[in-house]
Amino acid sequence: MKRISFLLLYSLLFLSSFIQAQTKTYSILIKGGHVIDAKNNINEKMDVAIKDGKIAAIAKNIDPALASQLVTADGMYVTPGLIDLHAHVFAGTDDRGLSGGFSALAPDPYTFRAGVTTVVDCGGAGWASFDKFKSTIIDKSRTRVLSFLNIVGEGMRGDPYEQDMNDMDAQKTAEKALANKDIVVGFKLAHFGAASWVPVEKIVAAGKLANMPVIIDFGAGKLPIEDLFFKYLRPGDIFTHVFTELEIRDPIVDLKTRKLRPFVIPAQKRGIIFDVGFGGGSFNFNQAIPAIKAGFLPNTMGTDLHTGSMNGAMKDQLNVLSIFLSMGMDIPSVISRSTWAPAQAIKREDLGNLSVGAGADVAILSVRNGKFGFRDIAGNRNEGKQKFECEMTLRAGKIVYDLNAIASNPEKSR
């Protein structure tokens, strides 16, 4: 009997020392959260384990002893890192607007605190300014920064640059995109003021040359968007500022009847991608509410982040998502439209999901319940009962933001 208990004791000791000495299987384990992963059709309570910057396991009840750092996500949502496909991050100190100027923002202050791990700069740089964008911003940011290259060589320098059709070179633009295809995901046309289809034809030509989508801010000239959707754009091309109501633009909701125009849902069925692109002047409840009531949901939730929107009605990515909750969309819908949907739209299907082996870009979000107010760019007000708050953001498996210190300290002695 005594021998047996000794044996037992020894084997227990051996076992426990073995476990302690062993390298932890996972660097981080996120426990107890509700995972939303649209690609993998997951919408339930799961644990997420990370190793070597990648998603290592996603399952119910992963043993916390296997992880060197534990994140308690009880009552929170665990989602892929958000992707904002409409941001303006080509900041600089020259008088160059959104192309190396003060109207744009360096990304890291605005991304991680809003659960965003990837931003796509939406046309700040053109082929002539891309290298500077890369050296000053992309290479210096912890956020993953991608680019819709402007069809204008000088990029988004404002007028008269953006009106100069001679500087819209489809060939050079496509070449620059292909030479930087780890960063460039498509092309942007914006702010063009004349009633001419030439810029649209040029950007689609660049898109065809590079086999990449285009994203259109359909500036002015009041050209009909129905023609844009059915005659000029290809399935997979993106129309941004979808809920704008401005004199210069052709709207999706008829201004007299306040009804969604009949060609909009067919255009979406055809494959046109509709981006919010909220910005400082591009989101009206008078467009969005009737459209959503008519069964039209935007495909992607781009912010159009810049200095003119950051402190206004837009604020940040999570505020944009919360506004859509206030208009009746549900949490999985707004999450999928800011994770897997934008990943597909920019053809970066390595992003926006939590598949095992995927890069561990993760957002952990709380939903606050209460009485919240939101505004559109016209000053109209909408009340909501839910508001997202970013609890934690991980980029490539590293914690880059932790609002309430929910991570345990990592065990270092191994």
Add this chain to the structure above:
Amino acid sequence: MRKISILFLSILFLILADANAQGTAPMYTTVIKGGRVIDAKNNINDLLDVAIKNGKIAKVGKNIDPSLAEQIVNATGMYVTPGLIDVHAHVFWGVQPDHYLSNGNVGVTADGFSFRSGVTTLVDCGGAGYKSFDTFKRNIIDKSQTRVLSFLNIVGEGMRGGEYEQDVSDMDVKLAAKAAIDNKEYVVGFKLAHFTNPDWTPVKKIVAAGNLANMPVIIDFGGGKLPIEDLFFKYLRPGDIYTHVFTELERRDPIVDLQTRTLRPFVIPAQKRGIVFDVGFGGGSFNFNQAIPAIKAGFLPDLLGTDLHTGSMNGAMKDQLNVLSIHLAMGMDIPAVIARSTWAPAKAIKRLELGHLSEGAIADIAILSVRQGKFGFRDIAGNRQEGTQKLECEMTLKDGKVMYDLNAIASNRVKGK
């Protein structure tokens, strides 16, 4: 007859003018109703309305008639305070390679952090020196909506990091003082930081500049382990600022003894002498192991500077309100943390027109909510502290204009009713 008609006209005019004031042209651009006003300068901690006109505080009083305002802000259940002043920020952002906090990308841009945290005035803490101030003014001060002021670095090149900040020969007292006086609308004092040798020369130089310009200095007492007691009593003047007060780093002389974990006996006397103590939280300069024993011993920091830069913005520091909330978590009360981020910094930088809500003062205002719940905070060593209160910025006004409105609590402006 003529006398009578003049009388009649005068009466008519008065009636019309009165009708005008009451019914047609609002007296105030904005009235903030129902909030609890905390104004340390005027010793106010009470439920009061605040009326704004022409970018200035027009009136602070009970029950100001909302029909007198173009715009009403419903601040019921909220705190209404002077716009916060962060004396320790790094906003000389730029894209010059290897320029650190002086036109480099370790700084941040002011407007993205200020208004959403209730901050209306930021003092850049030594990013620019006399050689780079003009660039700082052109690139940042002139382009920011936030009021950006400057502690000019005693190093001519400013806070470029590495060898630049060790170069005693680039610490030119006269040129630094001249640049400060020439730009006294923006420059509020001088900064010394990151100097690592056990040599008092840089301290002597910066104090000399402070004497020439009649301005305070703010000291990041970098390295060399020179005794802070000597700094406080032999080198600095009353009104000079010591930042990173709660740091616990190998190379620094701490305020809380590392063995006994008690506040060192000369610290409160130094504060009584007039040395101003700033938190300067930053990415490496705030330890609960220093702050908690110090506060328990009766020492409160004078100023709650953030030391905002890219290395602190997403870490334990986050923003001005998070720094205030951390001090609430350590037992300070709301009026105490508000005073230390409004009127106290205004006095420290000798900008007495800021940091209060006196009638006629600039209408820089923060409207803050206090969330109740269970919140976690960290220091730079990874230690955790729980709190039950957290400040949230509902609205910020600068020069009377709404710059940030989290929950759309402002009514739409009614023009010429």
